[in-house]
Amino acid sequence: MTVSQVLASPAVQAGHPELLSAADQLDRPVRWVHVFEGSDPAALLSGGELLLTTLLALPDDPEEQRAYVRAVAAAGAVGLVIELGRRFAKVPGVMVAQAASVDLPLVALHKVIKFVTVTEAVHARIVDEQHDVLTFSQRVHEVFTEIGVEGADAQDIVERTAEMAGTAVVLEDLAHDVMAHALAGAPATVVLRDWAARSRLVPGGGTRAASANDWLLADVGSRQGVWGRLVLVGAPTVPEPAARMLLERAAQALAVARLMERDVASLRSRAQARFLTELLHARSGAEEDLRAAAEVLGLARASRYLAVCAAPRAGSAAEGGAAGADAYLEGQRRDQALTEAVAGAASVAGLSALVAPLENGVVGAVVALPGRLTEEDALTRLAAALRAGTGPAHVRAVARERDMLVNAGADLAETAYVARAAAIVPDLCPPEYYRIGDIRIRGLLMLLGGDARVTAFAERELQPLLLFDARHGTDLVGVLRLYLQAGGNIAALARTSHLSRQALYSRLRTIERVLGADIADAETRTSLHVALLAKEVAAARGG
Numbered sequence: 195m196t197v198s199q200v201l202a203s204p205a206v207q208a209g210h211p212e213l214l215s216a217a218d219q220l221d222r223p224v225r226w227v228h229v230f231e232g233s234d235p236a237a238l239l240s241g242g243e244l245l246l247t248t249l250l251a252l253p254d255d256p257e258e259q260r261a262y263v264r265a266v267a268a269a270g271a272v273g274l275v276i277e278l279g280r281r282f283a284k285v286p287g288v289m290v291a292q293a294a295s296v297d298l299p300l301v302a303l304h305k306v307i308k309f310v311t312v313t314e315a316v317h318a319r320i321v322d323e324q325h326d327v328l329t330f331s332q333r334v335h336e337v338f339t340e341i342g343v344e345g346a347d348a349q350d351i352v353e354r355t356a357e358m359a360g361t362a363v364v365l366e367d368l369a370h371d372v373m374a375h376a377l378a379g380a381p382a383t384v385v386l387r388d389w390a391a392r393s394r395l396v397p398g399g400g401t402r403a404a405s406a407n408d409w410l411l412a413d414v415g416s417r418q419g420v421w422g423r424l425v426l427v428g429a430p431t432v433p434e435p436a437a438r439m440l441l442e443r444a445a446q447a448l449a450v451a452r453l454m455e456r457d458v459a460s461l462r463s464r465a466q467a468r469f470l471t472e473l474l475h476a477r478s479g480a481e482e483d484l485r486a487a488a489e490v491l492g493l494a495r496a497s498r499y500l501a502v503c504a505a506p507r508a509g510s511a512a513e514g515g516a517a518g519a520d521a522y523l524e525g526q527r528r529d530q531a532l533t534e535a536v537a538g539a540a541s542v543a544g545l546s547a548l549v550a551p552l553e554n555g556v557v558g559a560v561v562a563l564p565g566r567l568t569e570e571d572a573l574t575r576l577a578a579a580l581r582a583g584t585g586p587a588h589v590r591a592v593a594r595e596r597d598m599l600v601n602a603g604a605d606l607a608e609t610a611y612v613a614r615a616a617a618i619v620p621d622l623c624p625p626e627y628y629r630i631g632d633i634r635i636r637g638l639l640m641l642l643g644g645d646a647r648v649t650a651f652a653e654r655e656l657q658p659l660l661l662f663d664a665r666h667g668t669d670l671v672g673v674l675r676l677y678l679q680a681g682g683n684i685a686a687l688a689r690t691s692h693l694s695r696q697a698l699y700s701r702l703r704t705i706e707r708v709l710g711a712d713i714a715d716a717e718t719r720t721s722l723h724v725a726l727l728a729k730e731v732a733a734a735r736g737g
Contacts, residue, residue: 195224195319197273197299200244205312209277209303214285215294222272222299223434227316229309233258234265241270244316246309248280256288263292263300273299279306323433330436334358338443348451349374349468355424355444360431365414365448367422367462370394372490374465382483385427386490393425410437412445416452424448463533466491467550470558473603484599488560494546496562500569501593501605502547502576502627504536504557505613506586525555528586532557535585542582543575555617556610560602569595577626589616592627615639618730635724639731648728655725662708670708671726673701678723682714 198220201211213220225242232238233251245266252262266274274293276285285302293300337354346354348365356363356376362385365374370390377385396411410426424445430437469491476484489495506528529551536557537549545561552558561572573592580590591612593605608630615636616628625632642648659671673691680686688695702713711718 195316195323196220197222197224197244200224200227200273200312200316201301203312203315205307205315206275206303208305208311209307210305211275212302212304213299214290214302215300216297217299219272219297219299224272224316224320226320227313229313233262235262235271236265236269239266239269239271243271244273244275245271246275246277246312248277250281252281256286259286259289260292263289263298264296267293267296267298271298273301275301275303277303277306277309279304327433327436327439330358330432331439334440334443338447341447342450346447346451347464348448349376349464351444351447351451352376352424355426355440358432358440359426359437361426361428363444364389364425364427365422366393366425368420371462371492372465373422373462374468375487375490380428382486386486389490393423410434410441412441414445414448414452416449421452422448462491463550466548467552470548470550470552470560470603470606473560473600474552474606476600476603481598481600484603488548488599491548492546493548493560494562494564496546496564498563498569498595498597499599499602500561500563500572500595501602501609502536502559502561502573503552503591503606503609503613504532504559504588505555505591505610505617506532506588507617529555529557531586532588535580535583535588539576539579539583539585542579543572545572545576552606552610556613558606558610560599560606563595573627589613589624590627591616592629615731618733636727636731639724639728649732652725652728652732655721656729658708658710659705670701670705673698674705674713674722675726677702677713678719678726682719 200206201213201220223242224244226244227246228239228243229246230238231247231250233253235245239245252259263274276282278284285300290300337358341351341354344350352363352365352374353376356378360378362377362380363375364372364385366372366389370393372386372389375386396409408428410430412424413420414422414424424441426437426441430440432440469487473484473488485495533549533551536559537547540547540549540559540561546564547559547561549557549559561576563569563572577590591609593602593609596602596605612628612630612633615633616624618636639648656671659674662668663670676691677687680690684695684698687698691698693701706713709722711722713719713722
C-alpha cells in the first residue's frame with residue numbers, strides 16, 4: 195500500500211484527515227504502520243513505516259518539536275499521522291514547516307479514532323499483498339522454467355512477460371531499436387510512437403523505475419556485456435516489487451536465449467519475420483498501428499509500399515539432396531542465406547525494407563517508397579545490388595505498389611506464390627521480377643495449393659505412364675514433358691532431347707498406347723500438360 199491508499203482507507207477517513215505537507219510524496223510504499231507515543235522515534239523505526247501518534251510525550255519547546263520531525267524523516271518513515279485533541283488542538287506550525295522542508299507527509303486527524311483499527315486493516319492488506327507477491331513469484335518461476343525447457347525465443351519471452359505483467363513490454367537494443375514487443379492490448383501508436391527518441395531520455399543501469407515515462411526497465415546481457423534493455427511500458431497489474439522481480443527474471447531468460455542465438459541480428463530478423471507474418475493477416479483498420487510497429491523495426495514511414503519475394507531457383511546447389519533432419523537444416527541455411535542476400539542488397543541499394551523468411555523456401559520483403567522514389571527505380575536498384583552480390587541463385591516476384599502498408603502485406607501471400615511458381619519455370623531468359631501474369635497456369639496451380647482434387651487429377655492422367663516407367667526403367671514421362679514444352683513440334687523436340695526422329699516417333703507411339711489417348715489432340719495435350727505442371731508444383735511445395 196502507499197501512503198495515499200492508507201489515508202483513503204475507511205479506518206483513517208473516520209478521523210477526518212487533513213494533509214499538511216508533502217502532497218507530492220503520497221505514492222511512497224508503506225511497509226508497516228507503527229503506533230508510538232515517545233519523544234525519540236528514531237530508535238524504533240527501520241524505514242518504510244507510517245507513524246501514528248497523539249504526541250502526548252512531546253514537549254512544548256519548538257526546537258524539540260522540529261527535532262522530532264527531523265528524527266522521524268531521518269529514520270526513513272514515509273509519513274507522520276497526528277491525532278489532535280489529546281495533546282494539541284492543532285499541529286504546531288514549526289512541525290508543519292519542518293515536515294515540508296524534509297518532504298515528509300504530515301497528516302492531522304481532527305477526530306479521535308482507534309489506532310488498532312488502522313493497524314489491523316493496513317497490516318491485513320500488507321500481508322495479503324506479500325502473499326500475492328509470493329504466489330506470483332512462484333508462478334513466474336514455473337513459467338520461466340518452462341520457457342527454459344522449451345528453448346523459447348525472445349518474442350515468446352516478451353509475450354509471456356507482457357501477459358503476466360498486464361502491460362506492454364518492449365525489448366530494445368543499445369541503439370534503442372525495437373527487437374521484440376508485446377502490446378498487451380494497447381495500441382501500437384501509443385506504445386511505440388517515437389520509441390527511440392523517448393527511450394533515449396531514460397538513462398541506463400540496473401533494474402529501475404522511470405516515473406516520468408511510467409516505465410520499469412532492466413538491462414539485458416551477460417558477463418560479456420549488456421546488449422539491450424527490457425521495458426515495461428505503463429502501469430503493471432501486479433505490485434511494483436512483483437513487476438521488478440518479473441522483469442529481472444525475463445531479462446535473465448532473454449540473456450540465455452541470446453546465447454542460444456547466433457547474434458543480435460538474428461533476434462532482429464525474428465522480430466521482422468513475426469511482423470511480416472502478422473502483416474499477412476492484418477485488418478485494414480490497423481494501418482496506423484502497423485506503421486508504428488514497422489517503423490520501430492526499421493522500416494521508413496512512406497507514402498507507398500511494395501511487396502517483393504524471392505525463392506531459390508529449382509535445382510540450385512542450395513537445394514541439395516539431403517533428407518529428413520538434414521534437409522530441414524539445409525533449408526534453414528538456404529533461407530537464411532537468401533534473407534541476408536536480399537537484406538544486404540536493399541541496404542546497398544539505399545532502400546528501407548523489412549526482410550525475413552515467410553515460409554519454407556520463400557523470403558519476403560516490404561520496401562518503403564518515400565517521396566519521389568518510383569517502383570521502377572527501387573526494383574532496378576535492388577536487382578542490380580542482388581546481381582552484384584554472392585547470394586544463392588534465385589527468382590524474384592513483385593506486386594504493384596500500394597499506398598497502404600496493410601495492402602502491401604496482403605500482397606505478400608500472392609507474391610510468395612508467384613516466386614515459388616517461378617522458381618520451377620524452365621525459363622532460359624527469366625525477367626528481373628515475375629508478376630502474377632507471368633506464371634499463368636502454373637500460378638493457378640500454386641494458388642490451389644494442396645487441393646486433393648488437383649492431386650487426384652494429376653495421378654489419374656499420368657498414373658499409367660508412371661507405372662510403365664517404374665516397371666521398365668524408361669523415362670517416357672520425361673519425353674512427354676519435353677514434347678509438350680515443344681508444343682508438339684517434333685523438330686524442336688529432337689533438338690532438346692538429342693534423339694532421332696525415328697526414336698522419338700517410336701516413344702510417342704508407346705506413350706499413346708500406354709495412356710490410351712491421342713497426344714496430337716489439343717485438349718488431351720492441355721490435360722496432360724496441366725497434370726505434369728501439377729506434379730512439378732506439388733514437388734516444389736514439398737508435397
